[in-house]
Amino acid sequence: MNAAAAATDDIAIAFSGITKRFPGVVANDGISLAFRRGEVHALLGENGAGKSTLIGIMSGMLAPDEGRIEVDGRATRLSSPADALRLGIGTVFQHMMLVPGLTVLENLMLGAPWWRLRSRSRALARFRELAGLLSVDPDPDAPVGRLSPGEQQQVEIMRALWHGGRVLILDEPTSMLTPKGVAELGAVVRRLRDHGVAVVFVTHKLREAHALADRISVLRRGRVVGALGPEQLRAMGEAEVLDAVVAMMFGRTERADALGEVLAGGVGAGPALRPVDRTRPPRLVLSGVSTVGARGECALAGVSLKVWPGEVLGIAGVDGNGQKHLAEVLAGQRPVSAGSIMLDGREIAALGVPARRALGVRYVTDERLDEGIAGEHPVAVNLVLKEIGRPPLWRAGIARWGAINAHARDLICAHDVRTPSERTPIAWLSGGNIQKVLLARELSPDATLVVLGKPTHGLDLQTTRLARERIRNGAGARDAALVVISNELEELLETCHRIAVLDRGTIRGIVDNRPDAERAVGRLMTGIAHAA
Amino acid sequence: MFTETFVAALLLGAVTAGIPLLLAGLGEQISEKAGVLNIGLEGMMLAGAYAGFAVAYHADSFALGFLAGGAAGLAAAMLMVLCCVIGGMNQIVVGIAITLGAEGLTALEHHFAFSRSYPRLPKAETLPVPGLSELPVVGRAFFDHPPLVYLAVLLTFVMVWIYRRTHIGLNLQAAGDRPAALDAAGVGVRTTRALAVLSTGFLAGVGGAYLSAVGGGLFLPFMTGGDGFIAIVLAMLARGRPTWVLLGAFLFGISLSLTTALQVAGVNVPTDVIQMLPFAMVIVVLVLFGRNSRLPPALGLPYRRGVR
16 A cells, blocks of 8 residues: 555645744744555654644644645645544544543534434444444443543544544544553554555654554654655664654754663663662551542552652552542542551541641642643742742742742753743643643652652653653652552553552552563453462 | 412412423523523523513513513523623623623613503413313413413423434533533534523523513513522533423422412411522522532533633
């Protein structure tokens, strides 16, 4: 199928000179790209490179300030999502775009002309057709909110293809998936490509891009800085491709640094973990901690664990097995129904958030947008969100804006947050930069217990590397106990001394991070073995 | 006390008092499903009550009165659409403004048009259902009403059908649950919400017109007296089910009707206590069932494309 790809009449959608400006940022700066039928085209780039903006323009969510879009050789304006859908351009966004309360079939029927009656039989026929094409099998009558992230994504792909499916855009499609889900997605994408769909695959994971893509384009700071065609990709080995792509993504100066890590397998099998002195008393002791869950929520059932000073404990497991409850119980945001939480020999189960914060408990939530930030407020305020009213930045209850902004500038600089200024509303920043702000706020030398939920989710290579390094170094505090909750096993293997598997609200086992840890954790996760 | 006549009068009064609640409640439900909290409902009812009465009085036609009431409610709803759905302003602030504005405007208009007189309309003609209206007690209470009453009850089941069977129903729910998903599916969130709010205004206006033209037979300033807010509570507790609005409207209708019935029956309780009944009932219902209200996640939030 690649042989024909060079022909120009195979171009499904072409951009020329697309520019999009936001206040303070040029997100897309004269981008020209062509996406061909029967080809998987990967768009690579760091956070803030302009990938999401480009996707927004392609899907009709954003209007470009300048430039020309051609669909099947004809100049087109994509001024609304309806326009894009009519032309067969379907998008699977990074954040779920399904209505959780509606069933799979109802979600797929959304967008039909309102004067028509819902036709279950017609929708079901199309559903079966697409399910066959994708080789997936979700229950058409299940409410979408009850499906696993992988199944939800399958439904999103079906929705994107529902009205024809000429171009399929996938924005960071693997970030919510388990390794098995990623493999299944890969198979689906290949099948669609073979059916002549132009697939646009946006990611910052190099290996995934290499495994799936027929063509790679690299964005940096709003521009296309390089591309690899199918011939080049076929001629080069994986190492060569990654080398070339990293060179484009980071520019020459940072290249060697980043490349070393990419080739070392994963983002940073960096320096060894710090030793932990287990003769000291443990810093954090949980015994028999249980919580009460709302309907459909997984609560904790008798969780017991210990974390020593300077130790990083990983919590592995698939989302929705009590991770959220565990994090909130530690942070003081959720009451326990039974059990005790001891920090440095002191019972803290009854303490609220401010009291725990005063004891050095820090929490980086995985719900960045909902819980982590106040979107309309400036970056500077978000950096001190949990200190409001307290000296030294507030004096007698009155904010010292000079000091708050100076404090913000220091942190922005130290954590390389890309923002026009410390006064920019934080919601204008990209997801990765928002996470940097959260980490900058929570990681400090006086921490005793730091709880991190998916700390590097959605971050680019460089930032992930720095964040993991900070975690390995004890989050800036020498003797803090760290609890890292993540569904990326690779992340835990890189940062943790021990890894606990949380499954259906209980700890299935805790394994030391030795070379065979990956297999041991895998066995615990699948329920094959129970570790002592 | 509970003679056959008393019960019949109570039920008849309950239907008469419940119909404005039913219409306004069904209307509010449409808006809430689509994610717009319409606090201006009281004002829309009042606008409808005045316009409905005035037109029914001058044109000597109840049907025209109801239409005029609907139009007045629609006009008030248009303000809500402009400010909240298109302008993204705070729905609660605008809603309160609409209510206060309608209270003032209708009282003023009434003063200009009728000075201090309160003319009465003739009793609305009823359409007895053949056979059923002959039944003892329930016959007169349920099956001997103006046609609008039957239409309002029918509307309840039409709404059930719309929510369950049509694409409009899907669009409304998506607009309230996850507007971004509706937008991504190529349906305008603003259009959907605007139409929902306009429908609400129309229904609330018709409800208000019924209240003044049929219920009271006259217009008094501020005559809705909290009916709009009761209807909001009804819609919230109904969890998106039109039949629950019907049931709730009837229950509140009984408690409203009880206030008159008890006074007529000469029960020896201060009138203030009796008049308090419907609102005491709102409180009781909220305490008992308030937790069960499951509101759409995007209720009250303006939607802007591409804003995180």
